[in-house]
Structures are given as structure tokens and as C-alpha cells.
Amino acid sequence: MTLPELESDLAALGEKKFRAGQLYDWLHVKRALSFAECSNLPKTLISRLGEEYEIRRASVKRKLESKLDGTIKYLFEFPDGERCETVMMSYRHGNSLCISTQVGCKMGCSFCASTKAGYVRDLLPSEMLLQIYESERDSGRKVESLVLMGIGEPLDNYDNVMRFLTLLSSEKGRNMSLRHVSLSTCGIVPRIRELAELGLGLTLSVSLHAPTDEKRSAIMPVNKRYGTAELIDACRYYFDRTGRRISFEFALISGVNDDAQTAKELIRLLKPVSPCHVNLIPVNEIREREYSRSGRVREFQKLLTDGGINATVRRTLGADINAACGQLRRENLAEN
Numbered sequence: 579m580t581l582p583e584l585e586s587d588l589a590a591l592g593e594k595k596f597r598a599g600q601l602y603d604w605l606h607v608k609r610a611l612s613f614a615e616c617s618n619l620p621k622t623l624i625s626r627l628g629e630e631y632e633i634r635r636a637s638v639k640r641k642l643e644s645k646l647d648g649t650i651k652y653l654f655e656f657p658d659g660e661r662c663e664t665v666m667m668s669y670r671h672g673n674s675l676c677i678s679t680q681v682g683c684k685m686g687c688s689f690c691a692s693t694k695a696g697y698v699r700d701l702l703p704s705e706m707l708l709q710i711y712e713s714e715r716d717s718g719r720k721v722e723s724l725v726l727m728g729i730g731e732p733l734d735n736y737d738n739v740m741r742f743l744t745l746l747s748s749e750k751g752r753n754m755s756l757r758h759v760s761l762s763t764c765g766i767v768p769r770i771r772e773l774a775e776l777g778l779g780l781t782l783s784v785s786l787h788a789p790t791d792e793k794r795s796a797i798m799p800v801n802k803r804y805g806t807a808e809l810i811d812a813c814r815y816y817f818d819r820t821g822r823r824i825s826f827e828f829a830l831i832s833g834v835n836d837d838a839q840t841a842k843e844l845i846r847l848l849k850p851v852s853p854c855h856v857n858l859i860p861v862n863e864i865r866e867r868e869y870s871r872s873g874r875v876r877e878f879q880k881l882l883t884d885g886g887i888n889a890t891v892r893r894t895l896g897a898d899i900n901a902a903c904g905q906l907r908r909e910n911l912a913e914n
């Protein structure tokens with residue numbers, strides 16, 4: 579619940595407005611696990627809250643910690659038994675958390691383990707927030723930046739994600755600046771335009787992975803609905819409205835999209851949305867697919883930078899714990 583919603587609920591219980599502020603502080607700042615801990619609330623209110631509301635939690639079903647770089651991968655379980663993955667990464671500039679927005683995914687990208695078992699349900703705003711709170715509590719680390727890049731397509735769960743962002747950035751709550759949040763989409767064009775109108779200051783990250791309709795539609799079914807020209811137009815619109823440079827994710831797959839011709843086509847496609855940034859990802863090998871990691875990552879990067887497109891190679895974190903999204907949940911489904 580947002581603070582104004584809590585104020586209105588407590589008003590209906592005959593409580594003064596400041597009580598809602600106290601409760602909100604217990605939930606989002608002090609992180610109480612039960613109403614009984616809220617020591618500055620009257621006992622009568624604590625017992626009413628206990629009767630009518632609950633403070634939900636997500637339990638750590640599995641936890642893998644990398645010995646190489648301290649990356650932690652969590653498999654969280656919600657009260658209905660559904661599970662999602664969350665990854666905590668530590669960088670020199672602080673800790674970054676990658677959260678999931680859905681249980682499974684409908685989008686069907688052919689290189690992704692998250693979509694293999696299909697879509698189950700959307701995550702609620704509270705369940706996105708819980709991934710932050712539970713991983714902070716468990717790891718003892720504070721999350722400084724957030725990426726919505728785990729399991730699920732955030733713009734396919736638009737209303738819940740927007741509500742989550744409101745809670746996340748609420749001054750009296752977790753108070754995270756949305757400038758520290760990146761939202762990754764496979765390219766749901768109308769939602770990108772809607773997001774641009776909100777001017778939230780988020781970084782928009784687009785999973786591109788191929789520069790032509792023919793190649794992109796072959797690995798990302800969403801491209802059959804919203805083609806590359808339409809997608810780049812929407813990205814340009816986002817940049818014009820928000821002034822935020824778009825980041826394009828490009829997973830390099832050996833023999834599929836790592837050749838000089840692809841680099842040339844990519845440069846041509848991205849010119850209208852420059853200055854932008856390309857994040858080259860050495861694709862994770864997943865058991866169920868036949869893709870393998872490209873050995874031409876540096877060469878491809880040079881072709882892009884020579885062509886005037888800023889490109890970096892994403893550092894691989896958690897290599898020893900299988901940290902690519904969807905793999906832990908999928909392994910767990912297979913074991914059960």
C-alpha cells in the first residue's frame with residue numbers, strides 16, 4: 579500500500595494520520611516483520627492490524643554465493659509457492675540488485691531459460707519490493723541500484739511495475755531515486771511510449787540481439803508484432819522526452835549474430851537513436867538450447883566503436899554459480 583492508501587485505511591479505523599506515517603516507517607525503513615514490533619503504535623491498533631492485515635515475506639528457497647566475486651543468487655518463494663530469482667552483484671560503486679517481475683515469461687526469446695517453462699503469473703508490487711528487502715536482510719548489504727532484468731518482461735506487467743516504482747521511490751519509504759533504476763524490455767512499443775510520457779528518469783534498456791527484422795524475428799517473437807523500425811522510433815521518442823540515453827543489450831551468439839555484416843547492420847539501425855550505448859553480452863550457454871558463446875566479442879565491439887556506436891562488454895559475474903536468469907528456477911522445477 580502507498581502511504582496515502584495507508585492513511586485512508588487507518589482513518590477508517592478511527593486513527594490519526596500520523597499513525598500511518600509511523601506504520602509506513604516500520605514497514606519500509608525499520609523493516610518490522612510483525613506488527614508487534616511497532617513499539618510506538620497503541621496496543622489496540624497493533625491487535626486490529628494483526629486481525630485485518632498481514633506483513634508478507636518471501637523465503638529464501640535456495641542461495642548460491644560466488645567464490646569468485648561475491649555475487650549472490652537467490653531463489654525466493656512466495657506464500658503461494660511460486661518462486662522467482664534475484665541476483666545481488668557487488669561493484670566498486672556499490673551493490674546492484676537484479677529483480678524479477680513475473681513468474682516465467684510469455685515472450686519466448688529463443689536464447690532465454692526464463693521462458694522455457696512458460697508464464698505462470700505476474701509479480702505484485704510488494705513481491706518486487708520483497709526481493710530487495712529480503713536480499714538486503716539476508717546479505718547485510720545495501721542495494722544502491724536496481725535492474726529490472728530478471729525473469730519476466732516488466733512492460734508486460736506494466737501497472738504492477740509502475741506501482742512498485744512509486745513505492746520504491748517514496749520519500750518516506752525505501753526512497754530510492756529512479757535514476758538508479760534500469761528497466762529492461764524486449765520491445766513492447768506502446769508501453770515504451772507511455773513510459774516516456776511519465777518522465778521518471780529511469781534508464782531504458784532494450785534487449786535487441788539482432789539488427790534486422792528477419793534475424794530478430796527468428797530469435798525474438800515480439801519482433802513480429804513490433805518490428806525494429808517501430809522499436810527504434812519509440813526509443814528515439816523516449817530519448818527526446820526524457821533526455822536519457824538508451825542502452826541496447828546485445829547477446830553475442832557464436833555463428834548467429836557475431837559477424838561483420840551484423841555489426842554493419844547494427845550501426846545503421848542505431849544511428850537515428852544515437853547517442854546510445856550497446857552492452858555486449860557474451861551469451862550464457864544454457865543446457866536446453868544449442869547456443870554457444872561467441873569468441874568474437876572484442877572484434878565486434880571494435881567494429882561498433884569504429885562505426886561511431888559506443889559499446890562496452892558486460893563483465894561476467896557469478897560464473898561459478900550459473901547466474902544467468904531463469905536457470906536456477908528452471909533447475910529447481912526439474913528437481914521437483
Ligand code: SF4
Nearest residue numbers: 683685687690693730
Ligand atoms: S529475455 Fe526477457 S523478455 Fe525474453 S523471454 Fe527472457 S525474460 Fe522474457
